Amino acid sequence: MSAEHTEKKMDTLNDIARELGVNKATVSKAISGKGNLSAQTRARILAFIDQCGYRPNAVAQSLAKNQTYNIGLMMPDEAGALDEAFFRECLRGVCKIASNNGYDVLMVMDSERPVEHVARLIENRKIDGVIAMRSLVNSPVVGFLKEKQVPFVIIGPTSDKEVISVDNDNRSACRDMTACLISQGVRRMALIGGHDNNCVTHSRMKGFWDACDQAGLSRNWQMVYLNVTRDNRLTEVMDAVLAQKADCIVCMDDYICNMVLIHLRTSGVEVPRDVKVVSFYDSILLENNIPSVTSLHFDAAALGRAACQKLIDSLRGEPGNDFALPGYQIIQRDSTK
Amino acid sequence: MSAEHTEKKMDTLNDIARELGVNKATVSKAISGKGNLSAQTRARILAFIDQCGYRPNAVAQSLAKNQTYNIGLMMPDEAGALDEAFFRECLRGVCKIASNNGYDVLMVMDSERPVEHVARLIENRKIDGVIAMRSLVNSPVVGFLKEKQVPFVIIGPTSDKEVISVDNDNRSACRDMTACLISQGVRRMALIGGHDNNCVTHSRMKGFWDACDQAGLSRNWQMVYLNVTRDNRLTEVMDAVLAQKADCIVCMDDYICNMVLIHLRTSGVEVPRDVKVVSFYDSILLENNIPSVTSLHFDAAALGRAACQKLIDSLRGEPGNDFALPGYQIIQRDSTK
DNA sequence: CTGAAAGCGCTTACAG
C-alpha cells in the first residue's frame, strides 16, 4: 500500500501536476468538478490520484475557501443530573450525518465558560457552524451566536422564531401519555420535575396540563413540584404527595423517577398497587426496575441526525428541508397495570 | 464591544500592521514571542491587539506551521453495553486539558469504519494526534497509527511497550477488592464477565486470580464465566452459580451486576443473606440499588486528563512526564454486609 | 479546454 509512497511522495497538488505534466489548477478542477475540463483529462487525473492515494490538504482548502468543514458541538456539562444515554445517542446521530457530508465534529464541553470557548472557535475560524444541545432558557450562547451571525441550530425548545431548532415534541408526547393515564382511571396526579430553568421542564408541564384540561380534570386536584434535583427536596415532596393520596406519580425524567422508586420502596409503598408511577423519559434505569416502569421513549439519535442535517443545509444555503420531528412511543410497563 | 469593529476591520495581521505602521512579520513575532523584538514595540503591538480584539486565523497558522492544534478522540460505538458515565467523564477530562493547552477535540465516532475515518482525518491533516478510548485487543486502529507514525495515546490496557497509554490499574484494584472479600470470609466466588476480546476483561480476571493465589484459595473452587453479554447466557450461568453454592458473585462491570441483581430478585434469592454481590465497576445503577452494591470506583475524568496531557507532551516532543495512574477506591456497601 | 497568476492569512529563515 505504501510502496509507491516511498518512491515518490505524491502529497501535494504540485507533485501530481508535475508528474502528469499539467498545471496544478487543472488538477484542482478535476478534483472539485468545477470549471471546464475535457472528460478525458479529468478521467486521467482522477485515475492517477486514485492510484497514488493523494489526499488534498484540508487545511489549505480551508484557507483558500474560507470554510473549515468543522462543526462545533456544544455539550452541556451538568454531571449526573442528565441522561448519559441521551447525549451519547445524540452525539452518534450528529457524527454520522457530519461524516456522511464530509464534515467533522469539534467538541465544546467547557464546564466553566462555554461562551468564551465557542467564541474562540469562531474567532479563530476553526468551525463553520454550531450545534447547541439542550440549551437553557435565555442561554447567553444563543445571544452570542446571533450577534456574530454564526449559523447554528439548537437541539431543544425555543420560542425564538429566528432560530433553527429541532426538538422532541415533548409537549404532545407528555399530553398523550397523560391522556392515556387519565383514560385508565387516574384522577389525582403528582407531577415531579427538575430545574425550572430547563426549557424541557416547561414543555413537559404544558403537555401535562393540556391533557388535564382536555379531559376536564381540575387542575386543582393535581400537584406539581419542580426544582426537585438530586436529594434535596425529594423526601418532603414525597411525604406531601403520599399524604394527599395521589393515585399516580408522574416523573419528568428517569433520574427523578429512580429516586421516587427508591423512596417508595423503602417506605413500603407498593407500585402499582398503592400508587402508579410513570416517567416522561426512558432509560436503562427504568427498563430494568421491578416493577418495570411505564414511560415515554424518544429517539435521541434521530434528533442528532436532524440537527446536523439542518445545520449543513443552512451552511450550504439550501432551503432547509423541514424534518418531521423524530417520533416518540408510549411504552406501557408494569408500573401502571 | 463591537464598536471599533464596525469602524475598521482588524481581522488580519496585515490590517493591524498597516494601522501600526509596522511589518506584519513584526506583529507575528510580537504575538508568538519568537524572534527578537524590542520590549517596547512588542508591548505597543500587544496593547493594540488586545484593544481591537484581533484573533489570529487558526487555519492560516495551521497551514504555515503544519500543525492543527486539533486532537482526534476515538469513541467506541458499542451502544448500551458500556458505561455511559465513563465516557462522559473521560471526555470531560480530555476536553479540559485540551482546552487549557489551546487544543480542540475532534470526535471520531464512526460505527462502521473507525479506521477509515481516522485515516481520512490524518491524511487530510485535520488533526495532530489521536486519543483512542477502550480499544479492543489487537485493534486495527493501533496498527494503522503506528504505521503512519501518528502520535497517539490509548486509554486502556496494552502489552505493546512502544505505545503510550494510560489506564486504570484494573489488575491491582480487582486484586485488592478480591483480597478484601476473602478477608471477610468469602471462599467460593463466581466471577462473571463480558466479552473476552475486551482487554479490561483480562486485567480484571488477572487481579481476581492474584488475590486467590496470594490467599492460598484454590482456583478450582472458584467459577469463571466470560462472554456474558446482554441476556444471552445469563440465566444458564446463574443457575449453575446457585447450584454450586457460590457465596459471592463478583461481577466484572455494573451492567452485568445489574442483570445479576434482577435475576436474584426474581428468583427470591436474598442479598447479602444468601449470596454476596460485588462489582468491579461502579455506576449509578449500583449506587441506587437496594441493597446498595459494594464496588470499585475509578476516576474516569482523571484518566481522560492524563491521556490528553500525555498526548500533548508527546506532540511537543517533551519528555512525557509520567503520571501516577488515577486512583481507585473500594466502596463498601450493603451487598457484602 | 488549459495555464499562469494572484490570493487566502499566517510563519520563518534571511538581509539589512
Add this chain to the structure above:
DNA sequence: CTGAAAGCGCTTACAG
C-alpha cells in the same frame, strides 16, 4: 531590532 520575501497547499477569476 525591523523589514522584505518566500513559502505553506490550495482555489478561483482571468487570459489565451
